[in-house]
Amino acid sequence: MKIRWRLRMAAAQREVWTGTQLQRLLAERAGLQMSSASVSALFSKEPSQVKMSTLIALCTALDCTPNDLFEVDITPVELPAAPIRPVADLPKAVSARGRSMPPPCPGEGGIVGAKQSDCTGCGAPVGFIDRRYCCRCTARQKEAAARAACPRCGQQRVLQADTGRCITCSRVCTACGHPLRSKSSAFCRTCLRKSERDAAKDPCPRCSRPGYLREDTGWCGHCSRTRQAKQPPRACEQCGRVRKHAGLGLCSACWQRHPDRPFVRAEHLIAELDNPPDWLQDFTTDLAAKYSVGRACTMITSIGRLLRDGQPNLPQSVLERSHRPGRSMGSLARAPETFFTSRGLAMATDQAERLAAGRRQRRVLAVPGPLRPSVEAFSDFMIRSRERSRRAGTLPRTDATIEAALAIVRDLALFLASESGKQDWALTDVHDLEAFLATSPKARKRRLVVLGQFFRFARSRKIVLVDPARGLTARGPSRLHGRDADAWPATGAVPPLDSGSSRPPARSPAGHARPVARRLKPRGQDAPGR
CATH class of the missing domain: 1.10.150 (DNA polymerase; domain 1)
Incomplete structure (x- = not known):
């Protein structure tokens, strides 16, 4: 009678391949804490004895019975036959290295023992007579057969039943659907920060919108800012309509067309500059006389940017900086150039x-x-x-x-x-x-x-040897063009002129009047008696 320890086979049938996995199952299902060395000894070697508590824990972890862990051979034990004395005259088998070989079996002449079958894939022992692959290679084949192309990443992996994707692509953010790397996180980094910011916001007592409330006012930042008081609408001095006030007692529409607007803009610019130029007032007057109110204000604003850029405010320097790159210098450069050159303040550019x-x-x-x-x-x-x-x-x-x-x-x-x-x-x-x-x-x-x-x-320059244009004249060949060519017959006869026509006589190509054929009466028509 012989007992075989089949723990490794029972674990392999339940997709448990390593001692670490078995140790985790024992702790999770049976509550038995065993060291890695003890689990490895049970997993890889045949123990001489097993405690009942350990046996119960193994059956609980693997969901099996003791019959799955032991294989008992109940065949009767035969008594050993009497040893056969070796024949003295048989020659001893000698290997190629000169060592003696075991004696052959009686009647067969072969070596005692049979070779164990090896795995076709990795060469490890199979353990089963009717199998060609070991348990590890069999599990790999099952996993390879279960793999398919993931619809998201395209890799050949085992697809999850709930999502239809691989395990990596199945971990996505619950808010935006972005892939996640961590198994324990439900949000990506961006959504996690956003949720933390939203959790820190409180509804504002004034506008009822979520925001960060300030300690000094108790309101959100938008409600806590000080704003300029709005002026109430009043009647415009020019059009009389009740509108929002823009300037000088005028509404916005009337102020945009007011002729004093460029001068007001120039006064504001002079007040902003530390050292305003002397020609700015005359330049504003010149712009107001040549351009519209809006265009003049736009040019004054552009000149103000040039005067505040830290460069010298000399007329020639301002004129050079006002040029726009490209084929055209721009209207902003043409207006100062005309003004400065007419006053003798700067020289004209080479535009x-x-x-x-x-x-x-x-x-x-x-x-x-x-x-x-x-x-x-x-x-x-x-x-x-x-x-x-x-x-x-x-x-x-x-x-x-x-x-x-x-x-x-x-x-x-x-x-x-x-x-x-x-x-x-x-x-x-x-x-x-x-x-x-x-x-x-x-x-x-x-x-x-x-x-x-x-x-x-x-x-x-010796490019040509003879001048082909030397003998040509500006008059050109004599021929008719246009309406005269249609009126002049091809035979050369002079077209008649009707007495009632007011059209002047046709001109020849040389510019002379063509001879007009007169209609002559037949001889004897005036004197019928002749």
Whole structure:
């Protein structure tokens, strides 16, 4: 008869795998406090004796009976057979290392004992004849089969039955639904602080709103602040309506349109400044005469910000700081510039020159790449010519003249690249210029003057060998345009003029009056007797 200790198998069938788990179950369910060493000895070894109290506690913790913890072999014990004397002439088995091996079993010639089956997964002893995996690998397989993708985090985990998520995603804040890390907390950090702040608030006796009551007043902060007493509405001196007072006995609408408002704003600004400039009163008068009341007040407020920024309050310094970055200096900079330059207090800025330089640059950049360097050099040539004219005292080119010339050269470059497919100025001929001038006959004279200047410059710089615009004239080919072309017959005959028509005689392309054909009577009509 033999007794086998099956505590480890009974615990594994109930998903208890370690001694720590068994120790916790004994303390929670049975109330038995055992040391880790004692529980480990019961869990891993076969004890020689077990107390009744310990046996009852194990059955209570694992919810089993003693039959599940013991396996008793009740087969009768057979008497041992008489030992067989070893045969003297049998050779002893010798291992490869020269040691003697146990004698073979009689009749079989094999080694005594059978090999225990190992787990297919981890190689540990299985403990059951009909199983291929140990208890630990079997539990892992069951857990892997129960895992699924969590709908929130996407991880392969065991989903909880109540939430349908994994254990980590199931712990969420009850107020906002934010994930929690702590198992014991029901609120996230933000909601916990908010709940603590809300718990510290009390209803205000004055406004009945929850808030932090102050000790000196017993009210909330909003009710405890001192406020300026409101003025009662009264009749406006200008429109007579009973409205809220704004200033000088006027309502807000009448005060916004009052002509003295810019001067009142200037007086307030002078009172705020430690060292107000002398030109501020005259500047306010100039603004009030040129702009509306609201616009003048806005400019005075902007000038006040410039005067309070800690920079020098000289007119030239204020004018430079008032410029707005970008293409336009802004109306705030234009008004002081006009006032200061007219009074001789400051010099005009270079805003117009910078804007003109930007316009010239945009016209040059619009030229196709292969033709652009020559146009850029022509622009610099016109700028240098203007400077020489200024030094010599002659009439220089204006910015509009230079920009118009660059626009004509740009249009010619685009025409050559798109219509003629030419990417070099040296390939330009008379026919290209005639085709370009024909696109706008009214601007032929102006275009021809600019093209002559450009190609003379290009010939002096060895960009072209021959000037294609040299033989062209501003008059152009003789042909009719518009209504005259429809009225003039294709055969060259002169159209008749009706006696009752008040239309003046048609003009030829050269500007001369066309000869009008008179209707002659047949011979003999006046003298029928002849």
